[in-house]
Amino acid sequence: MLAPTGTQYPLRLETEGRVVTAVVTEVAAGIRSLEVDGIALVEAFPEESAPPGAAGIVLVPWPNRVAGGRWTLDGEPQQLDITEPKTGNASHGLLRYTGYRMLESDPHRVVLEARVFPQHGYPFLLSTTVEHRLTADGMTVVHTIVNDSAEPAPVAVGAHPYLRVGEVPPEDLVVTVDATTRFVTDERQIPVAEEPVAGTDADLSGGRRVGDLELDHAFGGLATGEDGLSRQTVRAPDGRGVELWAGPDFAFVQVFTPTKFLGPGGPRRAVALEPLTAPADALNSGTGLRWLAPGERWELAWGLRFLPGG
Numbered sequence: 001m002l003a004p005t006g007t008q009y010p011l012r013l014e015t016e017g018r019v020v021t022a023v024v025t026e027v028a029a030g031i032r033s034l035e036v037d038g039i040a041l042v043e044a045f046p047e048e049s050a051p052p053g054a055a056g057i058v059l060v061p062w063p064n065r066v067a068g069g070r071w072t073l074d075g076e077p078q079q080l081d082i083t084e085p086k087t088g089n090a091s092h093g094l095l096r097y098t099g100y101r102m103l104e105s106d107p108h109r110v111v112l113e114a115r116v117f118p119q120h121g122y123p124f125l126l127s128t129t130v131e132h133r134l135t136a137d138g139m140t141v142v143h144t145i146v147n148d149s150a151e152p153a154p155v156a157v158g159a160h161p162y163l164r165v166g167e168v169p170p171e172d173l174v175v176t177v178d179a180t181t182r183f184v185t186d187e188r189q190i191p192v193a194e195e196p197v198a199g200t201d202a203d204l205s206g207g208r209r210v211g212d213l214e215l216d217h218a219f220g221g222l223a224t225g226e227d228g229l230s231r232q233t234v235r236a237p238d239g240r241g242v243e244l245w246a247g248p249d250f251a252f253v254q255v256f257t258p259t260k261f262l263g264p265g266g267p268r269r270a271v272a273l274e275p276l277t278a279p280a281d282a283l284n285s286g287t288g289l290r291w292l293a294p295g296e297r298w299e300l301a302w303g304l305r306f307l308p309g310g
Contacts, residue, residue: 004050005030006099013108013134020108020134023047029100029112029130031056031161034139036306041138041242043162043263043270052262053270054160057096058130060145061116063158064218064254064280065089067190069121071283073154080121087188092160094122100130109133124153126292138242140303147292154289156278157300158254162261162270163244165236170261171211171269173234173241177204177255180221183279189216190281204255210234210271213257218279220252232273239309244273246302251288252276275302 006026013020023032023044030051033044043055051057069080069090080090100112109131116126124147131142147153165173182202183191197203202217222230228248235241244253254274261270277300278288292298 003047005032005047007102008032008047009102009105009110011108011110011132011134013136016136018136020136020138022132022134022139024110024112024132025056026099026102026112028057028096028098029114029132030058031132031139034304036137039166039240039306040164041304041306043164043261045263053162053258053272054092054096055162057092057160058143059093059158059160059274059276060095060128060143061122061124061126061153061155061157062093062283063156063274063276063278065091065189066283067188067281073123078121089188089190090121093158094119095128103129118149124149124151126153126155135303135305138303138305140301142299142301145292145298147294147296150294152291152293154283155292155298156276156282156289157249158274158276158278159302160272160274161244161304162272163234163242163304165234165240165242168236169269170271171209173210173236173271174207175204175210175213175232175234175255175271175273176207177219177232177253177273178223178230179205179219179253181219183218183220185217185280191218191279191285194220207235210257211269213255214259215255215257218252218254218276220279222251222253224248233307234271234273235307236309241307243305243307244275244302245305246275247300249277249298249300250275250302252279254279
């Protein structure tokens, strides 16, 4: 019987004395599991289940929400399908339930392809690929987007991993986000302002316990290293952790700490760190939105790394 997430692509890499494994799914090019030496780095879910809370999926051609599913293109109103009825928004792009086609596959990597076809609310044709490649300490994810339309196309990219450190309860993890701003949202979770986090409860640069947080916000002004990468972490009390690293195109990160994540055993706490090239409602605000010229190709990368204790 076919799984709700379609064909499963198990990956395995044995290197430097470690064993790294993962399962990538056909639907939404999602990460269903990722482990280093048996230590889970993401919230896994069973093959017979759909991704709880959009766990692990790719968000294209926009992440998060579009207010009312409405935006304007060259003065003409556009109406996207409403995919989040409780808020009346269009949520998580157009490939959330799309089956990707496998282009390349090796024991430790898989490249999947899907197209965004012109439709009401988004009259553009995009070719997209996602490469998931295991590394000695985790996984690298590389996205490519090509605009096959005759006109410039607005595009943003995101991903939705929930992070774990083995069997440590998520509420006991400490999340650290080195950012200078946070987007304040209204009751529909649409940004209404971007404010500094210094001196506020939203400042995560020193680390905050997940169980003490109630967040579903994008953060901006991410600090980067000499290599141009931003790095955010969750860590267990024993020092072990998971690092979300992202290239410079991912200028934002969404921090989501639901209390009713449907994991094994019923609803509970979880923590998602979502790399984003744009925050919610970018089709209206333009913040972080990239307009790809006809034929233009955009490549960008992020990944997850296991951090040993000590």
